Amino acid sequence: MGLLQLLKSQFLCHLILCYVFVVSGLFINLLQFCTLPVWMVSKQLARRINIRLAYCLSSQMVAMLEWWSGTECTLYTEPQSYRFYGKENAIVVLNHSYDIDFLCGWTFCERFGVLGSSKVLAKKELSYVPVIGWMWYFLEIVFCKRKWEEDRTLVAQSLQKLHDYPEHFWFLLYCEGTRFTPKKHQVSMQVAESKGLPILKHHLLPRTKGFWVTVQNLRGKAAAVYDSTLNFQNNEKPTLLGVLNGEKYHADLYVRRIPLDLIPEDEAECAAWLHKLYQEKDSFQEQYTQTGRFPGPIVSPPRRLWSLINWLFWSCLMLYPLGVLLTGLISSGSMLSIIVSLVFCSAASVGVRWMIGQTEINKSSNYGNKE
Numbered sequence: 001m002g003l004l005q006l007l008k009s010q011f012l013c014h015l016i017l018c019y020v021f022v023v024s025g026l027f028i029n030l031l032q033f034c035t036l037p038v039w040m041v042s043k044q045l046a047r048r049i050n051i052r053l054a055y056c057l058s059s060q061m062v063a064m065l066e067w068w069s070g071t072e073c074t075l076y077t078e079p080q081s082y083r084f085y086g087k088e089n090a091i092v093v094l095n096h097s098y099d100i101d102f103l104c105g106w107t108f109c110e111r112f113g114v115l116g117s118s119k120v121l122a123k124k125e126l127s128y129v130p131v132i133g134w135m136w137y138f139l140e141i142v143f144c145k146r147k148w149e150e151d152r153t154l155v156a157q158s159l160q161k162l163h164d165y166p167e168h169f170w171f172l173l174y175c176e177g178t179r180f181t182p183k184k185h186q187v188s189m190q191v192a193e194s195k196g197l198p199i200l201k202h203h204l205l206p207r208t209k210g211f212w213v214t215v216q217n218l219r220g221k222a223a224a225v226y227d228s229t230l231n232f233q234n235n236e237k238p239t240l241l242g243v244l245n246g247e248k249y250h251a252d253l254y255v256r257r258i259p260l261d262l263i264p265e266d267e268a269e270c271a272a273w274l275h276k277l278y279q280e281k282d283s284f285q286e287q288y289t290q291t292g293r294f295p296g297p298i299v300s301p302p303r304r305l306w307s308l309i310n311w312l313f314w315s316c317l318m319l320y321p322l323g324v325l326l327t328g329l330i331s332s333g334s335m336l337s338i339i340v341s342l343v344f345c346s347a348a349s350v351g352v353r354w355m356i357g358q359t360e361i362n363k364s365s366n367y368g369n370k371e
């Protein structure tokens, strides 16, 4: 193991990274809160400010993936589709099988310049996660309870509000509704059988209602669906803790651009269309398992310096007061202050560990465990 790699795996480094992320995150949340009066004067200005503030936060995690762990993200797509990426609104449909699939998604958002404005249909529980969840509240992320009776109006209303959104955004939809586990796969395949649908090997059966309501409510605003299939080379099973440890992963993403006009308006036809899409995605995953690559040419955008510059900026801004505080603490020689600080640090570490736990599939919810 090289010296740099050894350094990256040290707990103290992780503490410093997490400190910068959480304290700058809370500061950004506070700035977002301060934009509330701006909403009353100019909604579009408040939105634009929030997009930039969200970028400051999400791109720190992207920088950790791209620059700290050095993870390589390769894009397979057709060049004629590539020219639209980042220049239009789109609905992104992605498989949900990895702890860090959302982070790989963010990386591509960053490279195409839509990171600050990117959105997702997320489970309500995530809105309570400090820093990221609170940031999403100001970013008009669409939350659902995964209870269709309540979601059908809530989700539609939130989507309608995006019609006058001032900048290009990608709206992420994990149609599987939950992360892939063998148990959830088994249950969802029972549902597939009972509906006379073909068995999927690499995906859960997609939930069609959220997709239909999203497509219907973003018609006229989003130009296309980006059908995205993610996998990792050499059977890697990436985790956020691994990324924090500086482990390098190799992500491959296959994206097909499908104009929104090609998607049926009728609910049943739209559901059938989505099931067919997942059968195709399943065949791409099978091809990847067999050959180690997706169809289509590789047209990868390079990582950008912006995420690194942003990360260095926040690190300097947050580490300076910490340095002053620690120096004062040590020179004061007060045992009580030192013990109180240690207890505070331990509690903060437990809090961050809980946040990282939100990304771990082995802590996935019970949703989808029974029909």
Ligand SMILES: CCCCC/C=C\C/C=C\CCCCCCCC(=O)SCCNC(=O)CCNC(=O)[C@H](O)C(C)(C)COP(=O)(O)OP(=O)(O)OC[C@H]1O[C@@H](n2cnc3c(N)ncnc32)[C@H](O)[C@@H]1OP(=O)(O)O
Binding pocket: 092, 094, 102, 104, 105, 106, 108, 109, 118, 119, 120, 121, 122, 123, 126, 144, 145, 146, 147, 148, 149, 151, 170, 171, 172, 173, 174, 175, 176, 177, 178, 187, 188, 191, 204, 205, 206, 207, 208, 209, 210, 211, 228, 253, 368, 369, 370, 371
């Ligand atoms: C590559 C570029 C990437 C770009 C990235 C861009 C942006 C990034 C931005 C942010 C990144 C942050 C990431 C955060 C991630 C957080 C993601 C989540 O929280 S995922 C969970 C929430 N989202 C969803 O659930 C979306 C999908 N779900 C739906 O659409 C649902 O339909 C619903 C709207 C939520 C409603 O759910 P509900 O359970 O109430 O209803 P359903 O219609 O799903 O259920 C009834 C229906 O399903 C059948 N059924 C029953 N059991 C199962 C089963 N086990 N599997 C499948 N189907 C099942 C049942 O028979 C009913 O069928 P029918 O509809 O025919 O009646």
Ligand SMILES: CCCCCCCCCCCCCCCCCC(=O)OC[C@@H](O)COP(=O)(O)O
Binding pocket: 017, 018, 021, 060, 061, 064, 099, 102, 123, 126, 129, 132, 174, 177, 178, 179, 244, 352, 355, 356, 358, 359, 363, 364, 365, 366, 367
């Ligand atoms: C830059 C330095 C960073 C320091 C590290 C600090 C990391 C703290 C990060 C916390 C990030 C929290 C974001 C949570 C996003 C989780 C996305 C996700 O995958 O949600 C799961 C749902 O889709 C489905 O839920 P399940 O039904 O499977 O249950």
